[in-house]
Structures are given as structure tokens and as C-alpha cells.
Amino acid sequence: MKGRNDLKLAVLIDADNIPYANIEGMLDEIAKLGTPTIKRIYGDWTKPTVSGWKPALLQHAITPIQQYSYTTGKNATDSAMIIDAMDILHSEKVDGFCLVSSDSDFTRLATRLRESGMLVIGIGEKKTPNPFIVACDKFIYIEIISGKNETKTPKAAASKATPEFDKMSNNLIKLIKATVDDLADDNGWAFLAEVGSLLMKKKPDFDARNYGFTKLTPLLKSLKNHIEVDERDVENSRIKHIYVRVKS
Structure with a gap:
């Protein structure tokens, strides 16, 4: 059985639903659980709303995946991330996934990955819907990573x-x-x-x-x-x- 540090993890980040300010803390948290061998982030990089992510991508060697929003009101980023996750699953190159999002649309994906024997770690804000949280093996709130809720005594x-x-x-x-x-x-x-x-x-x-x-x-x-x-x-x-x- 592999030890914690031997686990190979695919880190998939939803840029539309996660703040970029705490990326370093998130990656440090992930490193405690395994080795992130795949790091990808999904979003429409033509939009100014995700521009804050760009410096972090270079600093932490995260691969940006461009996904245009073809239809108003539909989240194409979710679809791209789900398709990629299934491709990675069938490649058999990782032992688990870290899904970084506060979006409940990834609930079925988390469930499907666990059904295939994958470790699934979720990271998101406290507003994350409960169905996605309980679909993961472990869920970590960004707020505690950033130290906003940390108290020493x-x-x-x-x-x-x-x-x-x-x-x-x-x-x-x-x-x-x-x-x-x-x-x-x-x-x-x-x-x-x-x-x-x-x-x-x-x-x-x-x-x-x-x-x-x-x-x-x-x-x-x-x-x-x-x-x-x-x-x-x-x-x-x-x-x-x-x-x-x-x-x-």
C-alpha cells in the first residue's frame, strides 16, 4: 500500500469559482496529501475576471486550459474539466484527484472517481454545497488554508x-x-x-x-x-x- 507521500495526484482547478489569492496555501495543503503530478486550471482566459490567476500559473507551473463560453448561462469550464478528469482516470497515471472548486456541478464527477477507486480531495469555499463536500473523501475549506478562521488557543x-x-x-x-x-x-x-x-x-x-x-x-x-x-x-x-x- 502506498504511503501518503507516494500518492500521485491530479490537481484540477476551476478558475471561475476559486479565488487566486490563496493558491500557494492550497498547493502546500495538497503537498501534505501527495505529489501533484498533474496541475491544470480551467477557464476562459480572454475574460478579465480570471486575469489575476496568470502570475500564479507561471510561478507554480500550472497548465492553463482555455475554454471559451460558447453559450450564455452555460458553464463550459465545468464540462472541459470533467472530460479531462475522465481522460486522466483512464490513463491510470494517478492515484487520486484534487478538485478545486466551490461548484456542486462536480458532485457526480467526485462520485464517479471514487467508484473507480480514486482518492478524491475537494478544496473550496465554505459556500460549497454539501452534496459536493460529502462526495469527496476529504474536503478542505479555503478559509482555513488562508488562516482567516485560524485561532491559536x-x-x-x-x-x-x-x-x-x-x-x-x-x-x-x-x-x-x-x-x-x-x-x-x-x-x-x-x-x-x-x-x-x-x-x-x-x-x-x-x-x-x-x-x-x-x-x-x-x-x-x-x-x-x-x-x-x-x-x-x-x-x-x-x-x-x-x-x-x-x-x-
């Missing part, structure tokens, strides 16, 4: 909390507790790495950064009224294995 996160944030927090606690219970041994303990993996399967856009934490461990430690965290030393090693369980 739980106290800071609380100070910026909104009614929406509180609602998300309550749902998050329920999700985490249920996931820990799903994986718990006879004593109620679950291995943190497995908890993280199952959380991602249940909720593709799950990311500790969405809630003001850089990693899952500090997020769980902040839920001390709900979750116990046990860091266990591995014999003859400096490594610690982290286990969690739901408090009675």
Missing part, C-alpha cells in the same frame, strides 16, 4: 465564537463521542489515529482547524468534560500513542 476561539460556531461545536461533540464509542475496546478506549480516520469518513470536511485548533489532539483535550485523553509511552521509543474515551 481555545480561549481565542471562544472569544470569536458566533451562534453558528456554538452550533457546530455541539454537533462536533456528539460526532466525536459517537465515533469514539464505535471504536472503543472493552474499557472504552479508542486509538486516536483510528478516531481521526473514522471522523473523516463520516464527515469529509472535518478538520480541527475549522474549530480553532491546529490538530485533533488539542481539540479533544479541550473537551475535558466529555472526553478523556491518555498518552501512553511506547516501550524503547520516544513515541507516544494517544487513546481517548467518552467520560461516563
Whole structure:
């Protein structure tokens, strides 16, 4: 089985639905998940609305694909990107795809790629419709890549909390507790790495950064009224294995 850094990824970007300002952060995020062997961006490059992308394309070696808008109201960019994705799929040159768009029109494409055994990562803004999000194995919000929603401490996160944030927090606690219970041994303990993996399967856009934490461990430690965290030393090693369980 290939390791994370061995995965070859095709990165396909919808220039019509993604801001160019955070391209460097997006590519850094993708590099954590695999090697982007194909990088293409789709749009009508005769339009001034996508002109901001041009310097980034040269800097990051992204191949622009020209797609004219033949009919008003129809998104030809989507069609070109979907056709290219299927061609790449059948070439068998990659292990997964990163679809960078906030457009729900790519929902069926994401589903089809996963049906073919491909890893599918989505990147888009928080306005992205849920059907596209859940069609991906993992979905990352551009807002957390850019650092707009990043907070360094739980106290800071609380100070910026909104009614929406509180609602998300309550749902998050329920999700985490249920996931820990799903994986718990006879004593109620679950291995943190497995908890993280199952959380991602249940909720593709799950990311500790969405809630003001850089990693899952500090997020769980902040839920001390709900979750116990046990860091266990591995014999003859400096490594610690982290286990969690739901408090009675």
C-alpha cells in the first residue's frame, strides 16, 4: 500500500469559482496529501475576471486550459474539466484527484472517481454545497488554508465564537463521542489515529482547524468534560500513542 507521500495526484482547478489569492496555501495543503503530478486550471482566459490567476500559473507551473463560453448561462469550464478528469482516470497515471472548486456541478464527477477507486480531495469555499463536500473523501475549506478562521488557543476561539460556531461545536461533540464509542475496546478506549480516520469518513470536511485548533489532539483535550485523553509511552521509543474515551 502506498504511503501518503507516494500518492500521485491530479490537481484540477476551476478558475471561475476559486479565488487566486490563496493558491500557494492550497498547493502546500495538497503537498501534505501527495505529489501533484498533474496541475491544470480551467477557464476562459480572454475574460478579465480570471486575469489575476496568470502570475500564479507561471510561478507554480500550472497548465492553463482555455475554454471559451460558447453559450450564455452555460458553464463550459465545468464540462472541459470533467472530460479531462475522465481522460486522466483512464490513463491510470494517478492515484487520486484534487478538485478545486466551490461548484456542486462536480458532485457526480467526485462520485464517479471514487467508484473507480480514486482518492478524491475537494478544496473550496465554505459556500460549497454539501452534496459536493460529502462526495469527496476529504474536503478542505479555503478559509482555513488562508488562516482567516485560524485561532491559536481555545480561549481565542471562544472569544470569536458566533451562534453558528456554538452550533457546530455541539454537533462536533456528539460526532466525536459517537465515533469514539464505535471504536472503543472493552474499557472504552479508542486509538486516536483510528478516531481521526473514522471522523473523516463520516464527515469529509472535518478538520480541527475549522474549530480553532491546529490538530485533533488539542481539540479533544479541550473537551475535558466529555472526553478523556491518555498518552501512553511506547516501550524503547520516544513515541507516544494517544487513546481517548467518552467520560461516563
